[in-house]
Amino acid sequence: MAGGKMSARQKMINLMYLVFIAMLAMNMSKEVLSAFGFMNEKLSENNISTTAKNNEAYANLAMKASEQAAKFAKLNKEAIKIKGYSADFYTYLEELKSKMTAEIEDKNDYESMDKTAFLDEHFFKGDKFTAEGQEFLDKINTYRSDVTNALGKDNKFAPILAKRFSTDDVINAETKKEIPFLNARYEGFPLVASLTSLTQMQADIKNTESDIVSDLLGGKMEEALSLNNYKGIVALDKNAYFAGEKVTGKIVLGRYDATMIPDNVTLNGRDYKNIQSGQVIIDMPAGNVGSHDIKGKIAFTQNGEVVEVPFESSYSVIPQPGDAVVSADKMNVVYRGLDNPISVSLPGVSDHNLRVSASGGKLTGGKGKYSIRPAGGSVATINVSATLSNGKSVNSKATFRIKDIPAAMGSVRGQYGTVRMPKSGLSTAPIAAGLPDFEFDLNIRVQSFKIKVPGQLTIIVNGSSLNAAAKQKLSKAKRGDIINIYGIKATANGYNLKKVLPVNIELTN
Structure with a gap:
């Protein structure tokens, strides 16, 4: 029977199953046989729906592992092991059930499934177990130990697994004597009762998967919501600035929420008050030419305690350029008859703000990457112009020799x-x-x-x-x-x- 936390529906199913087992000691009527068949159908339907939910949970955990390996990769590996062990055991039980009903033409004629011969012969030989009977016990024990070991011996599911998949001897209520598990549960029982018992064991497998994966995900989700896992991110409007410019941009949290307003912000050792919609708006002088740090802490109150989230970044201040940087990607000449790749850039100016033209050939491309196909002359010239953020204009050109393709x-x-x-x-x-x-x-x-x-x-x-x-x-x-x-x-x-x-x-x- 399933152990641990169970839904009301699962408790009802388990109770019904116990009642039916008790009734077997009395007169096994056709109605009882049909009731077992009905229960088997309901358990099978429940296993199908639980399998679908489990697959969604596995997929969800796998996706999180790919997105956040440090947090979920180890848990996903554990889940993959659990899924593999469960699939192997579930398939074994399904194959055993197929053997039990192989010679029954109408699989829904439960009233005809009153014979005990199949498992009596399949599991037992005199006072001993057959190889198949011992294999059945080994499968249960192996599954229990494999899942327990995958989670660690001190995991909270160990006692649940021990009870849910126990093969310990059963004490007879009347004689108070111990009866081996296999004899107590499967010897002399009608086929439909044993079939339902195996389906119930499959339900235990599915519920075990569901309990474990839900716990793995739930634990990490609860941990992820803690403010200790937030990280401050500095997002500057650009990475380099000219001397005299202002550094502009914003600082946000890794799990940004506009409703989360910090209690206070410390920026470069001073209190900072320019905070809007959960964002720290940066607006300060760039400073001298060189590298500069932006670092500090964002403070929140959580459960009555102050939690400080650090942030750190850097930027470089560069001198204003006088000339554009133009370089040939292949060599210092361009070849007639070919589209020669040319890179054009200007420090501190984005590619889409450059104005690039050519003489002595046809220029194509854009965003810093161009190609020039030379004309009939001997020289091609690339002309570059741009307007800097301070309003100053920059003009530059580069000249290339035109040569024929070598022999x-x-x-x-x-x-x-x-x-x-x-x-x-x-x-x-x-x-x-x-x-x-x-x-x-x-x-x-x-x-x-x-x-x-x-x-x-x-x-x-x-x-x-x-x-x-x-x-x-x-x-x-x-x-x-x-x-x-x-x-x-x-x-x-x-x-x-x-x-x-x-x-x-x-x-x-």
């Missing part, structure tokens, strides 16, 4: 120069090109090439693979011959490469 190199199977390979491999291998030491990612496509086999006429091939004519000439080559592939025409990101170096193939057979 590419022909390749076969990703190899350059002279490549050794069999004739059959060359026949099917595509001809490619690349720039091994170039910093840009290029999509190079070979448009055409020339192939020269010793002693044969040069063949012009359109595309990147040998055509029939080229293969026919290649078939006449011998081991050790050097096949020259040159005159390679290719594009890189749609731009015609001016030069592609040849690649030679030394035939190995």
